[in-house]
Amino acid sequence: MIDRTRAPAFGQVEQIELIKAKPIVLDNGLKVFTVDGGDQDLIRIEFIFENIVYDASKPLQSYAANTMLNDGTKELSASEIADRIDYYGAFLQTDFSNDQSIVTLYSLNKHLPATLPVVKSIISDSIFPQVELDTFIRNQKQKLSVNLEKNDFLSRKIFNSVLFNNSLYGYDTRAEDYDRLTRIQLQEYFSQAYKPANCTVVVAGKVTDEALSLVDRLFGKNWQGGSSVTPNIFNFYTGSGKEHYIEKADALQSAIRLGNVAINRSHTDFPGMQVLNTILGGYFGSRLMANIREDKGYTYGIGSALVSMKNAGYFFIASEVGADVCTPALDEIHKEIEILKTETVSEQELDLVRNYMLGSMLGGLENAMSHADKFKNIYFSGLGYEYYQNYIQTVRTISALELQALANKYLDWNGMEKVVVGKKN
Structure with a gap:
C-alpha cells in the first residue's frame, strides 16, 4: 500500500536539451x-x-x-x-x-x-x-x-x-x-x-x-527596400523610493504595485535573481503567498517578477488587497524583503524552489515552438545558448549565502517606487 502521509521522493533535473535554432x-x-x-x-x-x-x-x-x-x-x-x-x-x-x-x-x-x-x-x-x-x-x-x-x-x-x-x-x-x-x-x-x-x-x-x-x-527575392535602422535606446534613472497614492473613497480593494529598475537578462546576476524572486513571490508556494494570502488572508493572490527588456529590466511586486488592510499588507511585504536580507534560506526551501524552476523549464519545452521562444529570449538579448547552461547551473548550485547577498544588493525597500490605488488604511 502507498503511504499517502509521506510525499514522494523527487530527483533534481540534471540536464535540459534544447533544439537549437x-x-x-x-x-x-x-x-x-x-x-x-x-x-x-x-x-x-x-x-x-x-x-x-x-x-x-x-x-x-x-x-x-x-x-x-x-x-x-x-x-x-x-x-x-x-x-x-x-x-x-x-x-x-x-x-x-x-x-x-x-x-x-x-x-x-x-x-x-x-x-x-x-x-x-x-x-x-x-x-x-x-x-x-x-x-x-x-x-x-x-x-x-x-x-x-x-x-x-x-x-x-x-x-x-x-x-x-x-x-x-x-x-x-x-x-x-x-x-x-x-x-x-x-x-x-x-x-x-x-x-x-x-x-x-x-x-x-x-x-x-x-x-x-x-x-x-x-x-x-521579392521583398526589397530600406537601409539599416537604429533601434530605440532609452536610459533610466535609479528611483528615489517615493510613494504614489491615488485615493478612491469607495474602493473595496486597493491595488498595490511596487518595485524598481533592475538588471535584465544580459547581466550575470540575472539567473540568481530569478531564484531569489521565485522564493519571494514567483510561484504559488512563495513567501509572499504563504504570508499575505494563506496566513493573513489579505488577498486572493500576490506575486513578484523580474522583467527583462532590451534597454532595462525591472523588479516588481503586485497584488490587490482588502482596502482596510492595505497598510498592514505593505508592512508584511516589507518584512518579507528584510527577512531575505537578514536570514539565509533553508536548504529544504531552496531544494523545493530548485526543483520547481527546473521542472517548469523542462515542462515548458513541449514542442518546437516553445524551443523557439527560448531562442528568442537569448537572441534578442545578445546572448548565446550558453546562457541556459549557466542558468541551469546557477539554479542547481546557488547557495543560501549568495541569495542573501543578492537580496542586499538589489532589494532596497527605500529605493522602490510604491504605488497604491484605492484606500490606504
Whole structure:
C-alpha cells in the first residue's frame, strides 16, 4: 500500500536539451532562424521588427501601426484578409511589446502557399484605411475609459510611468493621444520599420524544404527596400523610493504595485535573481503567498517578477488587497524583503524552489515552438545558448549565502517606487 502521509521522493533535473535554432540569410539580407521539430503538419512563422524612431510627440505611432497591419492592404480589405486566413484554418495575429512589433502566422504546411502571401501583403503593402483608423481610435478610447476604472490597471500604468518616465517603456497614454493619430503618421512609421533590414524571421514546427523555399521566394527575392535602422535606446534613472497614492473613497480593494529598475537578462546576476524572486513571490508556494494570502488572508493572490527588456529590466511586486488592510499588507511585504536580507534560506526551501524552476523549464519545452521562444529570449538579448547552461547551473548550485547577498544588493525597500490605488488604511 502507498503511504499517502509521506510525499514522494523527487530527483533534481540534471540536464535540459534544447533544439537549437539554425540560421539562414536570404539574398536581401533577411535573417531567418528555423527550429524544426514535431510530426504534426503545423508551422509557426514570426516576423519580428525592432521598434524604432520613438517620438514623444507621437507616442502611439508604432503601436497603432502594428495593431492595424491587417486592416487593409493595396489589394485586400480587412474582411478579405480575415476570410482568407480563416478559410484555411490558419491564425494570424499581431503583437506589440516595448521593444518589438511582431506578426505571427500559424498554418498547416499544406495551406502555406495560400496563407503566407497574405502575410507578405500586410507587411509590405498595408495602407491603414481612414475608416479603419477611425474605428481603431474609437475602440481604443472606449477601452481606455473602461480600464481607467480598474485599480490594478491604474496602478500598473502609474508604476510604469514613474519607473520609465518619458520613454516608450513608461508612457502614460491618454485619450487625446489617440485623437492625434493620423494615416500619415502610420504610413511614415510603416515605411521606416517594416522592411527586411529591420526584420528577423523565426520559423518553428514542422519545417519543410517547401516551406523554406516559399519563405525565400516571398521574403528573400521579392521583398526589397530600406537601409539599416537604429533601434530605440532609452536610459533610466535609479528611483528615489517615493510613494504614489491615488485615493478612491469607495474602493473595496486597493491595488498595490511596487518595485524598481533592475538588471535584465544580459547581466550575470540575472539567473540568481530569478531564484531569489521565485522564493519571494514567483510561484504559488512563495513567501509572499504563504504570508499575505494563506496566513493573513489579505488577498486572493500576490506575486513578484523580474522583467527583462532590451534597454532595462525591472523588479516588481503586485497584488490587490482588502482596502482596510492595505497598510498592514505593505508592512508584511516589507518584512518579507528584510527577512531575505537578514536570514539565509533553508536548504529544504531552496531544494523545493530548485526543483520547481527546473521542472517548469523542462515542462515548458513541449514542442518546437516553445524551443523557439527560448531562442528568442537569448537572441534578442545578445546572448548565446550558453546562457541556459549557466542558468541551469546557477539554479542547481546557488547557495543560501549568495541569495542573501543578492537580496542586499538589489532589494532596497527605500529605493522602490510604491504605488497604491484605492484606500490606504
